[in-house]
Amino acid sequence: MNEVDLQPEDPRRKVLHPEVIGERFEGARREDGTPLVHAEGTSKPIRAKAPREPQPRGARERGNRPVDQAEAAERFIAATEHEKAHDERVWDMRQRRDRAAHALPEWEEMRTLASRIKEHALAHLDQYLEQFEAAARSNGVTVHWAADAAEHNRIVHSILDSHGAKTLIKSKSMLTDECGFRAYMKGVGIEIIETDLGERIQQLDGEEPSHVIGPAIHKTRGDVADLFARTLGSDPDDDDVHHLATVQRETTRPLILNAGAGITGCNFAIAETGTVVVCTNEGNADLSANTPPLHIASIGIEKIIPRLTDLGVFLRLLARNAIGTSMTQYTSHFRGPRAGAEMHFVIVDNGRSERLGLEEFWTSLKCIRCGACMNTCPVYRRSGGLSYGATYSGPIGLILDPTLNRRKYSSLPFSSTLNGSCTNVCPVKINIHEQIFAWRKVMAEEHRLPVLNMEMMKALGEVLAHPKLYRAAVGAADEMLKTLPHFVVDNPLNTWTNKGRTMPAVPQHTFHSWWREHRMNRQGQS
Amino acid sequence: MSVREAVLARVRANRPQGQYALPGLPKFALTQPDGLVAAFAAALAGMGGKLIIPTAAEDATEMTRRQLAGTGVVCSAVPEIAGNRDLSQVRQPRDLADVDVAVVRAVLGVAETGSVLFTESELKVNTLAYLAQHLIVLLRREAIVPGIQDAYQHPCFRTAHYAVFHTGPSATADIEGVLIHGAQGVRSLTVVLTG
Numbered sequence: 001m002n003e004v005d006l007q008p009e010d011p012r013r014k015v016l017h018p019e020v021i022g023e024r025f026e027g028a029r030r031e032d033g034t035p036l037v038h039a040e041g042t043s044k045p046i047r048a049k050a051p052r053e054p055q056p057r058g059a060r061e062r063g064n065r066p067v068d069q070a071e072a073a074e075r076f077i078a079a080t081e082h083e084k085a086h087d088e089r090v091w092d093m094r095q096r097r098d099r100a101a102h103a104l105p106e107w108e109e110m111r112t113l114a115s116r117i118k119e120h121a122l123a124h125l126d127q128y129l130e131q132f133e134a135a136a137r138s139n140g141v142t143v144h145w146a147a148d149a150a151e152h153n154r155i156v157h158s159i160l161d162s163h164g165a166k167t168l169i170k171s172k173s174m175l176t177d178e179c180g181f182r183a184y185m186k187g188v189g190i191e192i193i194e195t196d197l198g199e200r201i202q203q204l205d206g207e208e209p210s211h212v213i214g215p216a217i218h219k220t221r222g223d224v225a226d227l228f229a230r231t232l233g234s235d236p237d238d239d240d241v242h243h244l245a246t247v248q249r250e251t252t253r254p255l256i257l258n259a260g261a262g263i264t265g266c267n268f269a270i271a272e273t274g275t276v277v278v279c280t281n282e283g284n285a286d287l288s289a290n291t292p293p294l295h296i297a298s299i300g301i302e303k304i305i306p307r308l309t310d311l312g313v314f315l316r317l318l319a320r321n322a323i324g325t326s327m328t329q330y331t332s333h334f335r336g337p338r339a340g341a342e343m344h345f346v347i348v349d350n351g352r353s354e355r356l357g358l359e360e361f362w363t364s365l366k367c368i369r370c371g372a373c374m375n376t377c378p379v380y381r382r383s384g385g386l387s388y389g390a391t392y393s394g395p396i397g398l399i400l401d402p403t404l405n406r407r408k409y410s411s412l413p414f415s416s417t418l419n420g421s422c423t424n425v426c427p428v429k430i431n432i433h434e435q436i437f438a439w440r441k442v443m444a445e446e447h448r449l450p451v452l453n454m455e456m457m458k459a460l461g462e463v464l465a466h467p468k469l470y471r472a473a474v475g476a477a478d479e480m481l482k483t484l485p486h487f488v489v490d491n492p493l494n495t496w497t498n499k500g501r502t503m504p505a506v507p508q509h510t511f512h513s514w515w516r517e518h519r520m521n522r523q524g525q526s
Numbered sequence: 527m528s529v530r531e532a533v534l535a536r537v538r539a540n541r542p543q544g545q546y547a548l549p550g551l552p553k554f555a556l557t558q559p560d561g562l563v564a565a566f567a568a569a570l571a572g573m574g575g576k577l578i579i580p581t582a583a584e585d586a587t588e589m590t591r592r593q594l595a596g597t598g599v600v601c602s603a604v605p606e607i608a609g610n611r612d613l614s615q616v617r618q619p620r621d622l623a624d625v626d627v628a629v630v631r632a633v634l635g636v637a638e639t640g641s642v643l644f645t646e647s648e649l650k651v652n653t654l655a656y657l658a659q660h661l662i663v664l665l666r667r668e669a670i671v672p673g674i675q676d677a678y679q680h681p682c683f684r685t686a687h688y689a690v691f692h693t694g695p696s697a698t699a700d701i702e703g704v705l706i707h708g709a710q711g712v713r714s715l716t717v718v719l720t721g
Contacts, residue, residue: 026704027699027703027704027705027706028574028697028705028706028707030571031571031576035705036572036574036705037705038572038573038574038694038697038705039697039698039699039705040698040699040700040703040705041697041699041703041704041705042699042702042703042704042705044703045704046702046703046704047702048702085702089702089703092703106554109552109554110554113549113551113552116546116547116548116549117548117549119542119546120546120547120548120549122542122546123541123542123544123546124541124546125537125541126534126537126538126541129533129534129537130534133530139687140687145528145529145530145533146529147529147532147533151529195710196698196700197698197700197701197709197710198698198700201700201701214699214700215700216700216701217700219701220702221701221702221704224701241701241702241704241706242704242706244701245698245700245701245706245709249708249709249710252710253623253710256620256710257620257623258620273683273684275683281696281697281698281709282696282697282698282709282710282711283656283696283709283710283711283712284709284710284711286652286655286656286690286711287653287656287657287710287711290619290652290653290656290688291619291620291653291657301533301537306548307551308678308683308684309551309675309678309679310551311674311678312551312673312674312675312677312678313551313675315674316673316674316675325572325573325693326569326638326639326640326693327573327639327640327641327674327691327693328693329573329574329692329693329694329695329696329697330690330691330692330693330696330711331641331690331691331693332688332689332690332691333683333686333688333689333690334687334688335683335686335687335688335689336687336688337687338646338652338687338688347533349533349536353533353536353537353540354536354540356536356537356540356541356542357536357539357540359542362540362542
């Protein structure tokens with residue numbers, strides 16, 4: 001095994017932030033000693049260096065008032081070690097995704113197929129839900145329906161109560177996060193044990209997941225060492241990642257063995273067979289479902305796909321698009337209870353049926369939660385998932401969150417450069433950036449613009465209403481920008497530069513002056 | 527109106543307008559120039575698993591038996607390997623927590639991905655493949671199919687209560703992207719090619 005894996009000429013040296021790149025891979029290797037890259041593993045050895053930088057926290061809780069994503073993002077960017085390590089890792093996933101996608105000649109055809117299957121399923125969702133329910137019932141599964149988050153939590157609670165279950169082992173599920181499930185269960189005295197390493201880290205730290213694939217991707221090894229020392233009694237000075245993972249495995253295993261029930265989410269619900277499909281890398285969904293005598297699966301109504309064979313399309317896209325591997329380590333199909341055990345499905349709406357009726361936004365229900373739009377987003381990469389203060393972060397969050405709470409998440413659609421990269425990488429072809437823009441229009445019409453944008457819009461409205469005033473203003477502004485010193489331009493009132501950006505170079509002419517000189521004169525017109 | 531009826535009624539009322547026909551599923555050709563076994567081996571190795579192809583002199587069963595000699599608690603779900611823990615005596619799924627090595631036969635293998643497929647019929651007790659520290663999988667050479675699409679043609683998906691693809695061992699990289707085998711499940715997965 002080589003101590004130093006990265007030679008200066010190694011192409012993997014092409015990194016964004018050399019400061020956070022370690023000298024050697026610490027992860028699993030092939031038999032010949034070469035580093036392995038699968039699961040969420042990075043192809044570059046990330047190493048946050050000592051002294052430890054305190055972890056930047058997410059968006060401040062402001063009740064129902066709009067989340068201030070920009071404020072949280074500024075704090076994340078100020079924590080340079082965290083910001084760079086996050087950017088490096090997330091961008092690495094994007095690059096791995098590209099390599100996997102380019103290796104399949106039929107990639108674009110697959111995306112179109114996946115999109116069309118999902119659109120068909122959503123346009124016939126009532127029939128497919130009924131078909132799924134009937135199949136599940138005939139397989140011996142008890143099916144429940146929940147209109148909203150509160151009802152989901154109550155139903156799961158009552159199932160647990162009827163079994164006398166006091167502890168619940170849980171595999172990662174965005175839907176349960178959306179339902180505030182952990183907080184609810186804490187309130188009624190049921191102990192939840194997250195079994196995914198990243199999700200367990202987040203649970204112990206009292207944080208929401210920051211990424212759909214890597215819940216603790218914003219944390220450094222130092223953050224985890226501190227957290228485990230505080231909550232699991234490990235050595236705070238031992239930040240060896242293998243040791244940290246072992247601490248979690250060994251403290252969680254007894255809780256898994258003794259749990260009263262297990263709960264999983266659902267990646268795909270197959271109408272034809274009544275099967276729930278769950279994808280994990282750790283095998284924790286299989287432990288959660290197979291160890292206790294009771295398995296509950298929480299299923300969003302949009303997870304329905306018509307046919308078993310449709311999985312051949314979606315599974316070929318999901319892991320490739322998420323982490324650049326052809327599959328996740330485990331793809332589990334739960335169709336019916338084990339002998340002597342019970343299986344319950346809770347089918348949850350929680351605003352999805354309303355979203356289905358929004359002409360501009362219903363296709364966001366096609367999302368398969370791969371996280372690729374986050375990995376490619378320049379705003380997400382540099383601000384971290386927790387800055388969004390919502391269950392869903394990144395580009396997909398900007399268009400899902402406002403349907404869950406329009407006031408609280410009214411500012412989120414403005415946390416985007418509208419560059420369209422999210423749309424380009426989406427495996428089910430959701431026009432994410434167009435929907436972000438459409439949400440901005442909705443927020444403007446409902447007077448929910450962030451305050452600074454409002455003030456600027458008012459001033460802009462005045463100027464735009466008067467063409468001559470506009471031309472004079474643009475010309476004057478450009479002239480001023482050429483000569484003004486930086487401290488005047490980069491002032492805190494300039495909402496462009498105070499977000500860590502620099503002003504673009506000033507053009508030689510305004511478009512209007514160029515047009516007048518070249519086109520109007522040439523054509524001899526005034 | 528029940529919650530079920532209310533949800534379905536809203537879904538019906540909000541149904542997107544337009545024609546959205548269900549597309550047929552084309553069969554995509556896979557490039558596997560060196561054959562299914564080589565493709566399977568390469569894909570499995572990339573996911574952290576290992577393929578063993580027995581030599582002509584020793585058959586797969588003999589080889590597996592030899593490898594298992596002297597390893598702690600061995601629990602086998604295949605008749606040809608005895609092991610020292612009787613699966614039929616297991617009363618609860620958690621009783622398998624002390625198993626060092628589990629031996630299971632796969633329904634099929636997938637060359638495209640390096641996956642192996644199990645149902646409750648192969649596992650006998652489902653937790654066997656997760657609570658054990660290491661997993662040995664017997665796979666018949668002719669049970670390797672080219673791609674995931676082909677795997678879903680297998681009838682077991684329509685009859686089994688539990689079916690699962692394992693693609694390499696349990697893995698996590700949730701801390702700084704450092705890849706670790708044995709997150710909550712098995713620390714290694716070895717496929718032995720038989721017959």
